[in-house]
Amino acid sequence: MKKIYLIAIFFIGLVATQAQELKWYTDVKEAVAVGNKQNKPLLLFFTGSDWCTWCMRLQKEVLTTPEFTKWAKEKVILVEVDDPRRIAQAPEIRQEYDQIRGVLGIVGYPTVYFVRGEKKDEKFNLHALGKTGYVAGGPVVWLEVANGILNQK
DSSP, rough: OHHHHHHHHHHHHHHHHHTTTEESSSHHOOOOOOOOHHHOOOOEEOTTTTOOHHHHHHHHIIIIIIHHHHHHHHHHEEEEEEOOSSSSSOOOHHHHHHHHHHTTTOOOEHHHHEEEEEEEEEEEEEEEEEEEEEOHHHHHHHHHHHHHHHHHH
């Protein structure tokens, strides 16, 4: 019994450690500053975290995999732009996210937009590089699409 308990604790710790490896920003302005400092584009993940089945599927099949983790650390700054139905959000966050969704023309979830951010005075601009969403085939296929967007000139 003790062995089963220890093995379970080990695997829970392993999963928790792996999940914590990636930093997902929720403050777009902060993410823009980090992206500019590191010279990386932002990956904006537009999601309905508590209701969107396809968003949850993208999370499970791609965004939580070791392949995605390795790729994301090297290539992008991650930003979650959430639109929950049952979880309260601060009004200023909701307003900022609504504005970003409007500017980028987000009409469905999940949408993943790659952008470069630029801060001027107290405002910031987002320069769209391209977008995708759920792509069947797991992390390898999804990352091929993402790399195609990022490698465009």
